[in-house]
Amino acid sequence: ISFYISFAYLYSFVLIVKPWYVHSKRRYQSYLCFNGYVSGRLILINATYFAETQTVALTIFDIAGSAAMRYYHRSKPILVAGVAIRLLGCGMMIHSRGANASDAEIVWSQLLQGIGCGFSAVSLQVSAQASVPHADVAMVTAVVLLITEIGGAIGTAIAGAI
16 A cells, blocks of 8 residues: 555655755756646656666565575564565655755665565565465465555545545
8 A cells, every 4th residue: 555655646746845956858947737737748757767666676676585584584574674674665755845955865866765665565475475374375376466555545535535
């Protein structure tokens, strides 16, 4: 739920609040955004990099979490560490709301959330798969992913209501 609550409007928040610049063919200029329409042929490079920061961190630390579970043969400490890191990132994001937040603070909040989610997602799924017989692995994987999607729908609904 927290990923979708934080991610649903974060990109729009950054476009409106942060004075990041975009590259036009002729010169650098500030972006103009009105009702979701970006005028001209502007490329939102910095905002796009920011929007994908959490996803890239999640992917990299998903692989790192898998390697750590393979090395230590334990998933619960990695799950707990991932949730703690994720909560730290959410707390940092709550602290950095508003126009006065530094760029580094907002980017670090996304990195921490991606790191924590990478560790916790892989350990949660592996724990669920390890707890059932081999014949039920597909079913439990589907249930875990279904619960994830239901949480995403709830998070998006909450973000939309806000």
